Amino acid sequence: MDRREFLTITGGALTGLVGQWNSALANAPLPAALTEPGHDRLTPDVLDRLDHRLADLRRLDDALGGRDLCQLAVAEFRYLTHLADHATYSGATGQRLFSLITAAARLCGWLHFDAAQDASAQYYYVAALRSSALANDALAGAHVLSCMCYQATLAGHHREALNLMDAAEEQTRHLATPRLKALLTSNKAHAHAKAGDAAACGHALNEAEHWLDTAKPGTEEPDWIYFYDEADFFGHAAVCWADLEQPAKARPHIDSALGTRSTGYVRDRAVYHVRSAETHLHADDLEPACNNLRTAAELVSQTGSVRTIDMIRSTRRTMSRYDQEPRVKQLDRQLITLFT
Numbered sequence: 001m002d003r004r005e006f007l008t009i010t011g012g013a014l015t016g017l018v019g020q021w022n023s024a025l026a027n028a029p030l031p032a033a034l035t036e037p038g039h040d041r042l043t044p045d046v047l048d049r050l051d052h053r054l055a056d057l058r059r060l061d062d063a064l065g066g067r068d069l070c071q072l073a074v075a076e077f078r079y080l081t082h083l084a085d086h087a088t089y090s091g092a093t094g095q096r097l098f099s100l101i102t103a104a105a106r107l108c109g110w111l112h113f114d115a116a117q118d119a120s121a122q123y124y125y126v127a128a129l130r131s132s133a134l135a136n137d138a139l140a141g142a143h144v145l146s147c148m149c150y151q152a153t154l155a156g157h158h159r160e161a162l163n164l165m166d167a168a169e170e171q172t173r174h175l176a177t178p179r180l181k182a183l184l185t186s187n188k189a190h191a192h193a194k195a196g197d198a199a200a201c202g203h204a205l206n207e208a209e210h211w212l213d214t215a216k217p218g219t220e221e222p223d224w225i226y227f228y229d230e231a232d233f234f235g236h237a238a239v240c241w242a243d244l245e246q247p248a249k250a251r252p253h254i255d256s257a258l259g260t261r262s263t264g265y266v267r268d269r270a271v272y273h274v275r276s277a278e279t280h281l282h283a284d285d286l287e288p289a290c291n292n293l294r295t296a297a298e299l300v301s302q303t304g305s306v307r308t309i310d311m312i313r314s315t316r317r318t319m320s321r322y323d324q325e326p327r328v329k330q331l332d333r334q335l336i337t338l339f340t
Contacts, residue, residue, distance in 0.1 A: 007155050008119050009126065014152075014160050017126065018167045021141060024133030025171060042089040047096055050080065054103050055223050061107070062227070062265045066114025067304030073111050077104040077124070098135035102128045103224060106144045113151055114267070116306040121151060139175055142168035142184065143224055149187045158195035162188060177221055182211035183228045186236040193240035201240050208233060231260040235268060238275050247279035254279065267308055270299035274311050281315070286322055290331045301338040309339060 009017060053076060061069055080101045089097060105128035113121035125148050132141030145168040152161040165188045172180065189204035212233055234257035241250035254276045261268055273296035280289035293315060300308045316335065322328045 007122055007151070007157070009122055010152075010155075010157055010160065014157075015163060017129070018145070018164060021129050021133055022167060022171065024130075025136065025138055025141070040087055042083060042087040042093055042097065044093065044096075047093065047100065050076075050100055051103075051223075054100065054107065057107060058224065058226075061111060061114070062267065063303065065267050065300075065303030065305030065308070066111035067306055069304070070108070070111045070115060073104065073108045077101065077108050077127075080104050095135050095137075098131050099137045099140055102131040102135055102137060102140045102144065104128075105131055106140070106147060106224075109144075110147055113147070114305050114307050116310060118151065118155065122148070125151070138171045139180065139222055140224070142172045142176065142180065143222075146184055146187050149191065153187070153191045153194050156194070158191045161191040161194075165191070177219055177225075178211045178215040179219075179221055179225055179228055182208045182215070182233065183225065185211060186228075186233060189240050190236060190243075193243040196244070198244050198246070201244065205237050205240060208236070227265075231257055231262075231265075232268075234260065235272055238272065242275045242278050245282055247282045250275065250279045266299050267303050267305045270296045270303070270305070270308050271311065273299065274308070274315055277315055278318075281318060286319075286325060287327060289319070290327045294331055294334055297335055297338045 057069060057073055057076065080097065084094070084097055084101060087097075105124045109121045109124035109128060111121075112118075112124060125144055128144040129141055129148075132138070132144060145164045149161040149164040149168075152158075152164065165184050168184050169176075169181075172184075176184070185204050185208040189201045189208060192198075192201040192204055212230065234253045238250050238253035238257055241247075241253065254272050257272045258269065258276075261272070263269070273292045277289045277292035277296065280286075280292065293312060296308070296312055300312065312335070316331070319328060
C-alpha cells in the first residue's frame with residue numbers, strides 16, 4: 001500500500017468547485033459583524049500580530065519544509081476559525097479575519113502537500129478557497145488556485161490545472177499586480193510542460209518573464225507573494241524544460257536559479273539540484289548527475305520535505321542502468337546515510 005494520499009476532488013467536481021468560488025465572489029457581502037456580549041473584541045492590532053505569525057511560518061517553510069511545520073500551521077488555522085466563531089468584530093474586521101483564515105488554510109494545504117499528503121492538502125486548499133470568497137479576497141483565492149494548480153499538474157491533471165489558472169486570471173484581471181500575473185502564468189507553463197506541449201509552455205514562460213520585468217520596485221504586494229522573484233522564475237523555467245526533456249534549455253535556467261536563489265531557500269535549492277541531475281542524465285553525463293543528486297540529498301536532509309525526498313529517490317531509480325558503477329554505489333551509500 002502506498003503511504004501517500006491521493007486527490008479526492010478531480011474532473012467535473014473540481015470545475016464545479018471553482019464555479020462556486022466565482023459565483024461566491026460575485027455575490028460576496030461583508031462578513032456579518034459579531035457583537036455578542038461577553039465575547040472578546042477583535043482589534044486591528046490583534047490581527048496585525050496574527051498576520052505576522054503567519055508571515056513567519058511562511059518563511060520558516062522555506063528552510064524547514066512541510067512535515068515539521070504542519071502542526072503549527074493547523075493550530076493557527078484552528079485558532080483563527082475559533083475567533084471567527086466566538087470573537088466580537090465589525091464587518092470590515094471580519095473581512096480581514098477571513099483573509100487571514102484563507103492564508104492559514106492555504107499554508108496548511110501547502111505544508112501537507114510538501115509532506116506528500118495530497119488528500120489532506122486538498123482539504124485545506126478547498127477550505128482556503130471558500131474562506132477567500134467569504135473575505136471577498138480574489139487575490140488570496142488566486143494564490144490558493146495557483147497551489148491547487150501545481151498539485152493537479154504533478155498528479156497528471158493538466159487540463160484541470162489550466163482551468164484553475166484560467167479562473168484565477170479571470171477573477172484578478174483588474175486586480176493582480178504584475179508579479180501575481182507572472183506567478184499564475186508560470187504555473188500555466190508548468191502544466192503545459194507536463195502535458196508535453198513545448199510551444200504553449202514556451203509562450204507562457206515568455207509571458208511570465210514579461211510580467212515580471214514590468215514589476216516595479218516599491219509596488220505594494222501581498223506578503224504571501226514575497227517568494228516569487230527572478231530566482232523563482234528561473235526555477236519554474238528550469239523545471240518546465242527539464243520535464244520536456246530539453247536539457248540544453250533547462251540547464252542555463254537551473255544555473256541562474258542556483259546563482260540567484262538565497263541559501264535560505266533550502267528546499268528550492270535541493271529541487272534545482274535534482275533537476276540539474278536529471279538534465280545531466282539525459283546527456284548520459286553520470287558524474288555531475290551523481291554530484292547534483294548528492295548535494296540535493298544533503299540539502300533536503302535539513303528539511304521535512306517528503307516531496308523532495310521522493311523526487312530524489314525517483315531520479316535515482318532512473319539511473320538503474322548505472323547500478324554497477326562505483327560512483328552510483330557510493331551515491332547509494334550516502335543516500336542511505338542521509339535518509340535513514
